[in-house]
Amino acid sequence: MDATDGLPPRERRWAVFSLALAISLVVVDMALSNVALPTIARDLGVSPSSSIWIVNAYQVAVTVSLLPLAALGDIIGYRRIYVGGLILFTACALISATADSLPVLVASRLVQGFGAAGVMSVNTALVRFVYPRAKLGQGVGMNSLVVATASAAGPTIAAAVLSFTTWPWLFAIAIPFGLTALLFAVLFLPGGSGSGHRFDILSAVLSVATLGLLLAAVDGLAHGGGVLVLLPLGGSALAGWLFVRRQRGLPMPMLPVELFARPAFSLSVATAIAAYMAQSLAIVSLPFYFIAVAGRTQVEAGLLMTAWPIAVAAVAPFSGRLADRYPVGLLAGIGLAAMASGLFLLAMLPPSPTAADVAWRMAICGLGFGFFQAPNNRAILASVPRERSGAAGGVLSTSRLLGQTSGAALVAVIFGIVGTQPGAGHGAVVALAVGSCCAGLAALVSLTRLGGFARRGE
Structure with missing residues (x-):
């Protein structure tokens, strides 16, 4: 069978499960430790700003290696990069779970990030081999929903784990799932021989x-x-x-520079970077606010964030369908404006907020983010020729991770300047206000796509 026409329905279902399991595992792992950062910092005897590199090391490794690994996948085959990434990711999960110092934990998370990049760099390319051409949009939409939901659900999953055990298990829990994903990848994912051209x-x-x-x-x-x-x-x-x-x-560039000449593509990428920066500013800083200001436990902090992923999961499928009928710039702009409002309202929380005070504000953020994410991803992929879908997918993942990594690093900058002590100038409050500004900027950038030169159908 022609590999470009996808897999038969039964094999496709198993392959889709394999892709969803692996990508959700590595994306959830990016956010899983956020809720436990205050406790990890206390147990390891380090400052809050230093502990953020437990998150940053992982995200930095993924961000800097996505494009090179995607190019290597073109050469030696996507499944080889995918399987190798899962092996490295799972092995480092064991090291992270047994780390007894910040340098060891950060180093293991750094290497684990390279393993995660192996999965994320070729994930979109594998979707093209799994789904037939006629259902490629369905495959991209499902993949986007899994990534969005997994990214936002990390704190909730962390809260569930921490309600029963200690923070090392946040990393240990990835081991059985990593081994399962590895088994399914070997058995059900298509191979692909690669192009054989030279790696630059x-x-x-x-x-x-x-x-x-x-x-x-x-x-x-x-x-x-x-x-x-x-x-x-x-x-x-x-x-x-x-x-x-x-x-x-270069005949096969690692970065598809020519695609950025397309306004629909470049504006969608810019929107994604600013939006994911806003999301990261909130997800990383909120646990510190809930624990230091609101006096909640780390488990309660994770549960307070549950409304965000629930709202994302509820709205993302509908926003993807709306993107087939209405301009993406308008849909994403509305969603990001709602997200900016939600982040501003979170920054204005009273010192001792109730669960309800937090939940409806988090829901506004999640609804806005979910309303933005699926249409914007579709715009990035639909604004380029079909033969450049792989390159567009690599840029999509890089823009998301660049935004998330920059946001987490910016939290460290704010904490280093403002501090994390309770009060009106609490670092988390400032981070949420900055996140609101980033989301508002992303909304404005998105709305510029309503001009005739960058309409959805370009």
Whole structure:
């Protein structure tokens, strides 16, 4: 059978289950430790701003390695990268669960992030092989829903785990699921031989340097680096310039630079980065607010965030269908405006909020985010030729992770400047206000797509 025509229905169902299990596992793991960060920081004897690198190390590794691993998948085959990523991810979960110091935990999370990138970098490409051409949109929509729901559900799952046991089990719980996902991937995912063209090592190095130095500059701000921050920032700008310049001369570029000339594509990517930054600012900072200001336990903190993923799961399927009939810029703009309002209302919470005070505000954020995410992903993939769907999927994942990583790093910057002590200037309150501004900016960028040059059907 022609691999481009997808798998037979029975095999497709198992392959879809394999893809959904693996991608939800690595995405949930990105948010799973957020709720426990205050407790981990206390148990390991480190500052709150330092503990955030338990999250950042994972996200940085994923962000800087997505494009190189996606390109390597084109060469040696997508399933090899996928299976290798699952093996590395599961092995590092064991190390994280047994870590007894911050350096060991951060190092294991860093390597685990490379394993997660192996899964995420080729996930969209595998969807193309699993689904027939006529149902490719259905496959992309289902994948987007799984990613969105898993990303928002991390704190709730963490609360459930922490209600029975201690924080190391947040990492240990990934081991059986990782082994199961690995088994299903080997048995049911299509292989793919790869193109065999040469891997451009220099492009990979420049890609890693661009994003790595940029995030290093943000971390320097969090720790009072002063003017020294200009060194990695300048290095990132130089590496980025060289990287983009090199891509223009390659027959199979690691970064599809030519796609950014399409307004519908570039504006959708910009919207995604700002929106995911706003989401990360909220998800990372809220546990500190609930524990330090509202006096809740870490389990209660996770449960208070449950309304967000429930709202995302409820609205995402409907927003995807609406995107087939109405302009994506309008739909995403409305959703992001609602998300900005919800984050502002969270920043205005009273010192001792009730569960109801939190729940309806979180629901507004989740409804807005779910209303934005599916149409925006569709816009990114639909605004490029079919033969460039893989490249568009890589940019989509990179934009999401760049936004989430930047948001988490920005929380560290805010905590380093403002602090985490209760009061009107509490770092989490400032982070939520900044997140509201980011979501509002994303809404404005999204609405610019209503112009004739960037309509949905371009």
